[in-house]
Amino acid sequence: MLFDQLTFGYRRGRAVLRDFTWEVPPGRTVLLGPNGAGKSTLLAIGADAEQPWSGAVRIDGLVPRRFHLSRAQYRRLVGWMPQHIRIVPGMTGREQVAYAGWLKGLSRREAWDAAGTAMAMVGLSGIEDKRASTYSGGQQRRLGLAQAIVHRPRVLLLDEPTVGLDPAQRQRFRAIMQSASDQPGLTVIASTHQVDDLSDLYDTVAVLHSGVLRFAGPTADFLAAGSGKDQTRTVEAAYARLIGEDQS
Amino acid sequence: MTSSDDSTSRWLRRARRPAVWLPPVAGVVATFSLLALDVLPDRGTLSAWALAVSSARLYAPLFAGAAAWESARLARGGLTGLPAVRPRAAIVLRLGGPLLAGAVLAVVAVCVILAGWPYVPSAQLGSWIGLSVSAVAVLAAAVILGVGLGFRMPQVVASPVALLVTYLWVAIPAGISDPLWPRHLVGVFDTCCEAAVVISPDAMVGASLVTLGFAGAGLLLTLGRAWWRSAGAAVAVVALCVAIGANQVRALEYRPEIPRAGAMACQTAADLNICAWPEHADLLDEAIPVVVSVAEAMRAANLPLPNTVTEQRGVPDTVNITLSADDLRNGAVGLRLDFVMSAHPGWDPPACAAQEGWPSSVLAVYMLVWLAEIVGVDGTRLGATAEDHAAVARLQQRPIDTQRAWFDEAAAALKTCDDPDPDLLP
Numbered sequence: 001m002l003f004d005q006l007t008f009g010y011r012r013g014r015a016v017l018r019d020f021t022w023e024v025p026p027g028r029t030v031l032l033g034p035n036g037a038g039k040s041t042l043l044a045i046g047a048d049a050e051q052p053w054s055g056a057v058r059i060d061g062l063v064p065r066r067f068h069l070s071r072a073q074y075r076r077l078v079g080w081m082p083q084h085i086r087i088v089p090g091m092t093g094r095e096q097v098a099y100a101g102w103l104k105g106l107s108r109r110e111a112w113d114a115a116g117t118a119m120a121m122v123g124l125s126g127i128e129d130k131r132a133s134t135y136s137g138g139q140q141r142r143l144g145l146a147q148a149i150v151h152r153p154r155v156l157l158l159d160e161p162t163v164g165l166d167p168a169q170r171q172r173f174r175a176i177m178q179s180a181s182d183q184p185g186l187t188v189i190a191s192t193h194q195v196d197d198l199s200d201l202y203d204t205v206a207v208l209h210s211g212v213l214r215f216a217g218p219t220a221d222f223l224a225a226g227s228g229k230d231q232t233r234t235v236e237a238a239y240a241r242l243i244g245e246d247q248s
Numbered sequence: 249m250t251s252s253d254d255s256t257s258r259w260l261r262r263a264r265r266p267a268v269w270l271p272p273v274a275g276v277v278a279t280f281s282l283l284a285l286d287v288l289p290d291r292g293t294l295s296a297w298a299l300a301v302s303s304a305r306l307y308a309p310l311f312a313g314a315a316a317w318e319s320a321r322l323a324r325g326g327l328t329g330l331p332a333v334r335p336r337a338a339i340v341l342r343l344g345g346p347l348l349a350g351a352v353l354a355v356v357a358v359c360v361i362l363a364g365w366p367y368v369p370s371a372q373l374g375s376w377i378g379l380s381v382s383a384v385a386v387l388a389a390a391v392i393l394g395v396g397l398g399f400r401m402p403q404v405v406a407s408p409v410a411l412l413v414t415y416l417w418v419a420i421p422a423g424i425s426d427p428l429w430p431r432h433l434v435g436v437f438d439t440c441c442e443a444a445v446v447i448s449p450d451a452m453v454g455a456s457l458v459t460l461g462f463a464g465a466g467l468l469l470t471l472g473r474a475w476w477r478s479a480g481a482a483v484a485v486v487a488l489c490v491a492i493g494a495n496q497v498r499a500l501e502y503r504p505e506i507p508r509a510g511a512m513a514c515q516t517a518a519d520l521n522i523c524a525w526p527e528h529a530d531l532l533d534e535a536i537p538v539v540v541s542v543a544e545a546m547r548a549a550n551l552p553l554p555n556t557v558t559e560q561r562g563v564p565d566t567v568n569i570t571l572s573a574d575d576l577r578n579g580a581v582g583l584r585l586d587f588v589m590s591a592h593p594g595w596d597p598p599a600c601a602a603q604e605g606w607p608s609s610v611l612a613v614y615m616l617v618w619l620a621e622i623v624g625v626d627g628t629r630l631g632a633t634a635e636d637h638a639a640v641a642r643l644q645q646r647p648i649d650t651q652r653a654w655f656d657e658a659a660a661a662l663k664t665c666d667d668p669d670p671d672l673l674p
Contacts, residue, residue, distance in 0.1 A: 089324060089325065
């Protein structure tokens with residue numbers, strides 16, 4: 001996946017991203033950055049939920065152009081879990097995931113079957129026929145993940161997937177994420193502003209700050225950028241140094 | 249959960265959808281409200297079909313509200329905001345398709361009850377198709393509009409707004425009595441069409457434009473990105489279509505019809521050429537003796553009588569009749585009164601009446617009763633009071649030439665806005 005010279009903003013003249021270029025390697029990447037760094041914006045552009053002012057995002061050379069077939073093909077390749085998971089009133093979890101699958105181009109029957117599989121992958125078997133509005137916060141985030149993977153995308157974009165979860169739930173969610181994204185050829189980008197989300201789950205780390213990519217490389221290189229004590233402090237130190245808040 | 253539990257719960261989930269429960273509920277309400285009307289057209293006629301199809305007027309707001317509810321539900325769940333592979337049109341179709349199908353089925357059910365099924369007229373086929381397609385188009389546009397509003401508004405707001413907007417569109421114009429033409433913009437023509445007329449192309453074009461406008465507004469709300477820009481464009485499209493449509497229908501009167509043309513079944517009797525529409529040819533044998541007796545009575549009273557008696561409208565120097573099996577079975581009162589109406593062409597108020605009043609109109613009651621009694625209809629059936637009836641009875645005791653002279657003088661007075669000569673009051 002290539003973000004190619006993207007410029008984008010929500011208000012005219014105020015770009016959040018300017019000439020932003022980043023080639024994301026296959027595998028799992030964590031996108032770190034403080035609030036307002038542009039992580040969600042970048043993932044929304046990657047999902048084609050927002051259109052850049054200039055530049056393009058590409059997957060295998062495919063660009064989502066408006067009124068063009070390539071847009072549907074591109075969207076078919078991408079799964080997106082937005083930061084805020086919303087629930088359709090009155091729908092069961094499986095119905096909601098199946099609807100998302102249908103929107104992604106699966107037939108109704110395929111979507112229904114795929115929804116069952118996706119619900120099982122995220123550990124929601126047994127409650128898939130309950131109304132999604134009765135799910136707990138953690139279950140709703142897993143529902144969001146199931147929605148994102150139901151059509152078996154090539155690129156999975158997870159926007160703050162563990163936000164709002166307690167430490168135990170986060171650990172569980174990471175395990176689910178790991179198994180759900182354990183497919184050859186799948187590219188995963190998960191954004192977070194919490195450095196303790198960084199784990200050996202990820203192959204690559206990228207640090208985004210004020211719309212600028214401060215670091216993108218293997219996790220080991222990222223850790224090397226820290227001060228070299230225990231891992232948590234190293235991660236925090238590396239992160240702080242990269243976003244320019246190094247107090248040492 | 250067992251498979252039977254699963255299928256039961258899936259069935260129950262489907263039954264909760266408005267597309268499943270709304271059509272029978274709305275169908276029952278529409279049927280009873282139409283059956284409660286004072287006068288229902290004969291089954292197996294285009295008029296009955298038009299009235300049955302007009303149930304779409306009741307359904308449209310309900311189904312628009314349901315469509316808004318369903319789409320707002322999806323929008324609230326964030327599904328409409330997901331970058332979808334399916335085009336928005338497919339999403340609209342999945343949301344609105346079952347609702348539209350349900351609404352059409354409800355209309356069909358009313359048609360079966362009111363008009364008979366399968367009712368497809370051999371004549372007036374164009375009008376039958378036009379009325380049917382127009383009603384379905386109104387329902388489709390209402391559903392699309394509802395989906396569009398649901399995409400843009402919270403559930404509790406979208407549904408009432410869709411219901412209200414659609415109600416304003418399909419129900420309010422029919423209640424406007426001055427001017428009359430706004431009712432023809434709705435696309436539901438419940439007052440159309442007796443055997444002698446077909447739907448006016450102007451009414452079809454005008455109503456189609458407005459229907460397209462509302463459907464377009466719904467699509468703009470569905471497809472557009474910025475809310476205010478979409479809403480502005482939607483309002484502009486509706487306003488433009490209503491303006492063009494209004495220009496198309498503003499010359500029409502109460503009924504959106506034009507006279508029907510085509511071959512007729514004719515017979516000759518008592519020097520009269522009597523013509524009926526082909527579908528009424530079998531009524532001619534029963535109608536001719538009545539026509540002949542009325543003609544003889546009018547001739548005996550020295551009243552002018554054209555040589556042609558026909559169901560075709562708009563033909564000069566003819567008596568315009570409408571044949572109906574029901575009327576012929578019940579004394580042919582309607583057929584006899586058709587002669588009364590054609591005996592004097594000036595029943596409408598003169599142009600000056602709007603400013604100066606029409607005091608001479610008091611004579612019309614006596615003239616109508618007098619004519620009705622000549623053609624064999626009891627004057628009281630026209631709503632005349634016993635006093636009016638007694639006055640006409642006094643007139644009838646005079647020689648027939650005197651009565652005719654009175655009639656001619658009263659007819660002349662009726663064309664003016666002056667007070668009638670007291671001598672003319674029988």
